[in-house]
Amino acid sequence: MLFNRNNRGSEELNTLVGTFYASNQFSMIRGELVSAENELAQSVGADVIRRAERAYNAGEDTDFVDAVRLPIALLAISRWSRLMDVSHEDTGRKKKLDDNEKMPFEWMIDRDDMAMRERYYRSLDAMYRYLEEHGVEEWRKSQLRRLQEESIVKSIDEFEAVYPIEHSHYVFYLMLSLVVEAQKIDVRKVFGDAWERVTCDCPDEELLYLAQRLTVMIAVIKAVNRWSVSVFPLEIARRFSPTYQGNRQNRAATMDEIGWYIGNLKSQADELVKEIHALVGRMPSCVDLLPKNRKDKKYFTV
Secondary structure (H helix, E strand, O other), X not given: OOOOHHHOHHHHHHHHOOOOOOOOOOXXXXXXXXXXXXXHHHHHOHHHHHHHHHHHHHOOXXXXXXXXXXXXXXXXXXXXXXXXXXXXXXXXXXXXXXXXXXXXXXXXXXXXXXXXXXXXXXXXXXXXXXXXXXXXXXXXXXXXXXXXXXXXXXXXXXXXXXXXOOOOHHHXXXXXXHHHHHHHHHHHHXXXXXXXXXXXXXXXXXXXXXXXXXXXXXXXXXXXXXXXXXXXXXHHHXXXXXXXXXXXXXXXXXXXXXXXHHHHHHHHHHHHHHHHHHHHHHOOOOXXXXXXXXXXXXXXXX
16 A cells, blocks of 8 residues: 555645645545545556555655656545535434534535545646656556557647647546547548558558547547546646636536537538548559468468
8 A cells, every 4th residue: 555654644635735634533534545545556557556655664756656646646545524414424415513613505515525535636647647657667568558559649748739729648548448439440441541641650650640639539429428527637628618617617517508509510520531531532542562471371471
């Protein structure tokens, strides 16, 4: 575990995050920390977590350790805070207040939950940046990082050339599975035989550019259809609703607004498909001037 060395876990959380009192009993939040750590391991890989644990226990590489610990701590505290709004006693759930305290309004709790969630997303961005910039070997061998190598959209810059995500590493890696799905299932069909010109070692730059644009658009459409807006940082979620502003920013986008958003993206994707078909149709077909090597023939090429 990445916390509670020398039984000073609450002090560590207070130093790291600042919103967890050092006087709190660590046992109250330990379960949430374990759950958050396991959840993060599914994204960055268990080997990254194990490396952080070794460094933590040895008191080494504190920048790396804190980069991994911070999102775990923030997620755990966010979930723990919701549980602490009421106490669970043998006579049922209670709400206890001191004489000098007042119960917060619901909108205050919602806003605080949103602020904690946004801070969690920022900590994920910082962690991914650290892993990338420092070339952590365990991260480069992780399943998510290998998926990035498989994608035709290989960087945040290439993604943001089509769709802005506030340069969020978290959003980029969140979208990566849908990007690969879109390129394999949808975009490949659009290109047909010309797909090899996109995925070869020396791809056609114009075709690759169009393929990346279409892949990102389809991936975003899939994300809006499948996922809750709450999984995205506020800056990204705002784009899913044309009226997501001012005092209405806490409400979810309506079905009509989501439909408008998806329809707008689909119309852009359809225009892109037409452009791709027109370009592919003008290109000469590939002709193999040399025969392929075959065991049942009496020739081979070198």
